[in-house]
Amino acid sequence: MxxxxxxxxxxxxxxxxxxxxxxxxxxxxxxxxxxxxxxxxxxxxxxxxxxxNQIAKSLKTQKTHTIGLVVADINYRFSSGITRAIEAEAKRKNFTVILGSSNENAGKFDELVNVLVNRQVDGLILVPVENSEKTIVNLQRQEVPFVLVDRNFPELRTNSIILDNYKAAYDSTSYLIEQGHKKIAFMNYDSTMANLIDRTRGYRQALEDNGITPSEKLMPLIRPLSYKSDIQKGITHLTSSKVACDAIFFATDRIAIYGLQHLNTLNLKVPEDVSVFSFDESEAFELFYCPVSHARQPLEKMGRLAVNALLELVNKNKITNQVYLESDFVIGRSCRE
Amino acid sequence: MxxxxxxxxxxxxxxxxxxxxxxxxxxxxxxxxxxxxxxxxxxxxxxxxxxxNQIAKSLKTQKTHTIGLVVADINYRFSSGITRAIEAEAKRKNFTVILGSSNENAGKFDELVNVLVNRQVDGLILVPVENSEKTIVNLQRQEVPFVLVDRNFPELRTNSIILDNYKAAYDSTSYLIEQGHKKIAFMNYDSTMANLIDRTRGYRQALEDNGITPSEKLMPLIRPLSYKSDIQKGITHLTSSKVACDAIFFATDRIAIYGLQHLNTLNLKVPEDVSVFSFDESEAFELFYCPVSHARQPLEKMGRLAVNALLELVNKNKITNQVYLESDFVIGRSCRE
DNA sequence: GTAATCACTTTAAACGTTTAAAGCAAATTT
DNA sequence: AAATTTGCTTTAAACGTTTAAAGTGATTAC
Structure with missing residues (x-):
């Protein structure tokens, strides 16, 4: 036909x-x-x-009614959650979403962004990856409307919707301290990304404000390329009699999964042997024997704000700014009282 | 600029x-x-x-080099997995993917398909939902190239790449029987979708071929709208002293998650108190105390085949047929010997 | 010395829309 | 009776590409 x-x-x-x-x-x-x-x-x-024919329409009107979205890895819980939220809000505004997943690779990220720009998306919502500053700067130069979510580069003035990672980590750590923990370990990636660094800052500051001196011994760094073994080594170290921390704060849900797995292997019980707190949740927590307390990003709100901020930009109501969202907290039973 | x-x-x-x-x-x-x-x-x-300007290019050449993908729910592990596989293969072939999630709703499914067709995607890869036959028939009438993955409608002659659900369920059940189980329960959704019905067929046939008479008592139906409570009731019933099944075969990973959760609540141990087998895996399994044996869809292969089949269609090498893939099996320690 | 060929380059239509501007009868006002 | 207005419709250019066809000046062939 x-x-x-x-x-x-x-x-x-x-x-x-x-x-x-x-x-x-x-x-x-x-x-x-x-x-x-x-x-x-x-x-x-x-x-x-x-x-x-939307293509013809777009060519004439110079509007595609399309948002390009690049997530860090579509397999992350965060990614599918934020994608869903963004799609829903875009839908409400009569926009379509084109999705790409960079798999945490700066080269692929740049490539995806270019593909989307060539397709004349009206704007971009991006979860940038490590070392992708150049791509971001290029977008600014080309005056392509975009907003960053979840992660940003503080040295670049960009529109971004991110969690107040510092505060979330500060509050989480304070909670652990209130629960009576003294030796609180923190497991984070060895990364230059501000969102992760802010979590470490929040953790340290909470300790100091409560008269506890942060110790590098309690802060093993996980190298992304060897995360599984680094996490295992870290857990083994932290729970050894030499160190014997009484709580572990995982900086991401991925780290939490492998950390908890290794605790299982070591036959250590949560929270009897060690308390546990996580940043973000994973579907995996659903089958852990004990509900894991964690800081939870408000995905719905984040997606909604990102779409709306972007559409403001597209309509030239240039309000360049950073939005910091408050974390939600889900208290399970993974922290001893 | x-x-x-x-x-x-x-x-x-x-x-x-x-x-x-x-x-x-x-x-x-x-x-x-x-x-x-x-x-x-x-x-x-x-x-x-x-x-x-890809828009102008597309208008002239009548090719967008774009594939429309509609998944059932982006939050499913299957969805993000297949999306990733399809994106990777599309990329290799220099195609972009536009993604939509129907959230298992036939109305939204139809809407998404229409949006994608209006955007002149070169073809569609679809995971259809219950009651979406009409949309599929429309596509056939409009001669839009498309291939179904994961699910199909046997009464419609469509290109589709799906798991051999019958065989996978048959083999899984046979495995449970070989392990010495006699009273094997099967928990499936109350659905008209062929992929789920085939799983039930495979289960029944395996029982019969081994001289076991299938009993409706061992096959509680889960109504999608009240799945949580139905699963709980089902588990409670199946593990009651009256029924006392010795193994439970979950027809989907979602059912497995809530089933296992409820086993935890009832303080029943896998595999000591009851053996467990699942169809598809969930990230949640990673933190269950015992590795769950399950049938696993070959996502990589499925995605690759879907893209290639679609591109064949787009290039008018019309080879209309159904491809049935063999399941992989992951044997954990959730089945008593 | 005219014709044909070669090595390039330009012209212009087309893809399917949108939309400002112009066109045209009939009706109304002068 | 001429001019204007009204109510409706058409014309044609434009969006940014692609591409068949035509154009052009120099070189080669007969």
Whole structure:
């Protein structure tokens, strides 16, 4: 079946394409189209099952009504959650989302961004990865509207919607201290990303504000390329009789999963042998024998704000700023009292 | 900064847009463009940071190099896995993927498909939902190239890449029988979807072939709208002293998660008190105290085959057929010997 | 010395829309 | 009766590409 285009309807009814376009775009009254023609055009469009060609429309109007979204890894819980939230809000605003996953690779990230820009998306929502500053700066130079979510680069002035990681980590650590913990370990990636560094800062500051001196011994760094073994070594070390921490604060849900797994292997019980707190949740927690207390990012809100901020930008209501969201906290039973 | 278009390069170099187009599309030699002009055009494109407008290109060539993908729910492990696989393969073939999530809703599914078709995607890869036959039939009538993955409608002749659900369930059940289980329960959704029905068929047939009469008592149906409580009731019933099944086969990973959770609540140990087998895996299994044996869909292969089948269709090498894939099996320690 | 060939380059239409501007009868005002 | 207004419709250019076809000046062939 050949594709039905405007002209087919025009011929079928015996009018010009302009008239058809007016009617189909709801400008029938405004453009004073006669009732009969309007009705016949509507009927013909229905009968011929006309579907407007968005590509042609976009070329003419210079608007694609499309948002490009690049997440760090679609397999992360955070990614699918934020994708869902962004899609829902975009839908509400009559926008479509094109998704790409950079798999935490700066090269792939750059490539994806370029593909999306070439496709003339109206704007981008990005979860940047380590070493992707150059791509971001390029976007600024090209004046492509974009907003960052979850992560940003403090030295670049960008629109971004991110968690107040410092505060979330500070509050989480304070909570652990309130629960009576003294030797609180913190497991984080060895990374230059501000969101992760802020978590470490929050942790340290909370300790200091409570008269505890942070110790590097309690802060093993996980190298992303060898995270599994680093986590195992870290856990083994922290729970050894030499160190014997009484709580472990995991800086991400991924770290938490492998950390908890290794605690299982070592036959250590949560929270009897060691208390546990996590940043973000994983579906995996659902089957852990004990509900894991954790800081939870407000994905719904984040997605909504990101879309709205982007659309503001697209409409040139340039309000460049950073939005810091408060974390939610889910208290399970993984911290001894 | 204004967008740089072909004409800008042409003006800058002092040639026609045709020449620029030829050079930038690698037809310099074929179209006998002089070396000097070719070089100057390349340099100008670089200097002006030219990015071809894919929209205009698509309008002219009637090809968008885009695949539309609609998954059932982006939060499913299966969905993010298959999305990743499809994206990777599409990338390899120089195609972009536009993703939508129907959230298991036939109305939303239809809407998404329409949006994608209007955007002139070259073809669709779909995970259809219950009651979405009409949408599928429409696509066939419009002659839009598409392939179904994971689920299909046997009464419709469609290209589809799906697991051999019957065989996977048959083999899984046989495995449980071999392990010495007699009273094997099967927990499945109350659904009209063929992929789920085939699992039930496989389960029943395996029992019968081994001289066990299937009993409805061992096959509680889970209604999607009240799955949590139905699963709980089912588990409680199956493990009651009256029924006392010795193994539970979960037809999906979602059912498995809530089933295992409730086993935890009831303080029943896997596999000591009851053996467990699942269809598909969830990230949640990672933190269950015991590795759960399960049938695993070959996502990588599925995604690759889906993209390739679709591209064949797009190129009019119409090979309409159904591909049934063999399941992988992951044997943990959740089945008593 | 005219014709044909060669090595390039330009012209212009097309893809399917949108939309400002112009067109045209009939009705109304001068 | 001429001019204007009204109510409606068409024309045609534009968006940024691609590409068949035509154009052009120099070289080669007969």
């Amino acid at each position: 050949k594709k039905v285009v405007l002209k087919d309807i025009a011929n079928h009814v015996g009018v010009s394409t302009a008239l058809v376009s007016y009617v189909l775009n709801g400008q029938a009254v405004e453009k004073q189209v006669s009732k009969e023609n309007a009705a016949r055009i509507m009927a013909a469009a229905e009968e011929l099952n006309y579907r407007p | 204004k967008k740089v278009v072909l004409k800008d390069i042409a003006n800058h170099v002092g040639v026609s847009t045709a020449l620029v187009s030829y050079v930038l599309n690698g037809q310099a030699v074929e179209k006998q463009v002089s070396k000097e002009n070719a070089a100057r055009i390349m340099a100008a494109a670089e200097e002006l940071n030219y990015r071809p």
